[in-house]
Amino acid sequence: SDVITVGELAKRMGIKANDLIKELMRQGSMVTINHPLDYETAALLATEFNHEVENVAFDEDIILEDVGIESDASEDSSNLQTRPPVVTIMGHVDHGKTSLLDAIRTTDVTAGEAGGITQHIGAYDVELDGRKITFLDTPGHEAFTAMRARGAEATDIVVLVVAADDGVMPQTKEAINHSKAAGVPIIVAVNKIDKPGADPNRVKQELTEFEMVPEDWGGDTIFVEVSAKEHTNLESLLEMILLQAEVLELQANPIKRAKGIIVEARLDKGRGPVATVLVQEGTLRIGDPIVSGVNFGRVRTMTDDRGCQLEEAGPSCPVEVTGLSGTPDAGEPFHAVENEKAAKDVAGHRQRKLREAELASSSKISLDQLYARL
Ligand code: GTP
Numbered sequence: 001s002d003v004i005t006v007g008e009l010a011k012r013m014g015i016k017a018n019d020l021i022k023e024l025m026r027q028g029s030m031v032t033i034n035h036p037l038d039y040e041t042a043a044l045l046a047t048e049f050n051h052e053v054e055n056v057a058f059d060e061d062i063i064l065e066d067v068g069i070e071s072d073a074s075e076d077s078s079n080l081q082t083r084p085p086v087v088t089i090m091g092h093v094d095h096g097k098t099s100l101l102d103a104i105r106t107t108d109v110t111a112g113e114a115g116g117i118t119q120h121i122g123a124y125d126v127e128l129d130g131r132k133i134t135f136l137d138t139p140g141h142e143a144f145t146a147m148r149a150r151g152a153e154a155t156d157i158v159v160l161v162v163a164a165d166d167g168v169m170p171q172t173k174e175a176i177n178h179s180k181a182a183g184v185p186i187i188v189a190v191n192k193i194d195k196p197g198a199d200p201n202r203v204k205q206e207l208t209e210f211e212m213v214p215e216d217w218g219g220d221t222i223f224v225e226v227s228a229k230e231h232t233n234l235e236s237l238l239e240m241i242l243l244q245a246e247v248l249e250l251q252a253n254p255i256k257r258a259k260g261i262i263v264e265a266r267l268d269k270g271r272g273p274v275a276t277v278l279v280q281e282g283t284l285r286i287g288d289p290i291v292s293g294v295n296f297g298r299v300r301t302m303t304d305d306r307g308c309q310l311e312e313a314g315p316s317c318p319v320e321v322t323g324l325s326g327t328p329d330a331g332e333p334f335h336a337v338e339n340e341k342a343a344k345d346v347a348g349h350r351q352r353k354l355r356e357a358e359l360a361s362s363s364k365i366s367l368d369q370l371y372a373r374l
């Protein structure tokens with residue numbers, strides 16, 4: 001059966017945890033605020049404090065609060081600091097998303113100095129004149145949608161890649177719809193302008209249908225004509241991203257426990273579960289207990305996209321971490337919590353809920369089957 005801690009029970013009854021602890025002491029048990037109580041004990045105590053107790057399933061929010069995950073309402077705005085924009089590149093098949101990202105990464109001087117790119121972690125840091133941009137190298141629409149469905153809108157800006165020789169195609173439209181639904185501003189990168197059949201104006205014309213009108217045509221959509229192949233205009237694309245980021249006034253509080261989302265996760269033969277995570281708030285450190293969905297653990301190692309070991313990662317920072325008990329889904333939120341037990345408790349609680357839901361749906365199926373037979 002479910003358990004409840006002394007602190008939780010006190011909170012739910014609206015009394016001081018100390019009063020509850022005193023009562024327990026009077027009854028002969030020496031306990032702390034985090035001591036778990038079984039249902040019977042809790043019910044007994046509640047009656048003593050004139051409360052009726054329902055053995056309801058644990059409330060996720062209360063649990064998260066109790067393990068030290070503060071709600072955003074308790075945010076101290078004086079701790080807010082400017083953070084780098086998180087950018088997702090979207091567009092139709094073969095329009096050059098991967099090429100553009102690769103070209104941008106080699107344009108990045110710091111990447112060059114560090115000896116180039118060593119590994120794929122699904123998210124990258126790029127720097128222009130000391131200003132950072134985080135690119136999510138998602139497999140495209142599915143990941144973006146998954147993140148949106150989970151309410152973790154990780155992306156600040158979408159770069160919509162449209163090939164100048166091909167124009168607006170079905171997945172271009174999909175990308176526009178996804179971005180608009182998420183309320184994320186779009187910067188258009190008209191790619192492949194080096195090609196003989198390239199017609200950037202046609203792309204601009206076609207996009208006016210979607211209320212995306214270039215600034216030089218009297219609209220407010222930023223268009224940058226680029227060639228991933230010849231590295232044309234990549235710096236102006238980065239400039240435009242940074243300009244848009246300034247307008248958005250992106251901020252986050254680095255001085256609290258980290259939270260963010262899973263960009264991707266896989267099982268590595270030698271290292272176990274490896275997850276690329278995007279820190280959205282707070283600072284993630286080596287040794288931090290974390291929980292993501294039904295997975296939990298401690299951050300054992302933390303690596304950036306160049307393979308450098310990190311001690312900590314702040315807002316908008318993408319890092320690869322090991323130490324989780326399993327591989328969470330892309331788009332799943334993660335939280336750093338007070339201690340490993342709390343991480344385990346939350347994960348266990350979710351596991352139970354999941355199992356209950358599965359049981360409920362399987363018994364529903366059998367009922368349906370029963371009716372089908374009648
Ligand atoms: P998917 O991941 O399959 O959706 O494709 P993608 O959008 O990532 O396109 P990718 O970068 O793989 O490029 C597709 C093809 O277009 C490749 O053959 C690239 O070499 C080529 N390509 C990309 N950018 C340019 C460009 O600026 N100019 C020219 N000429 N070719 C390009």
Ligand code: MG
Nearest residue numbers: 096097098099
């Ligand atoms: Mg690609």
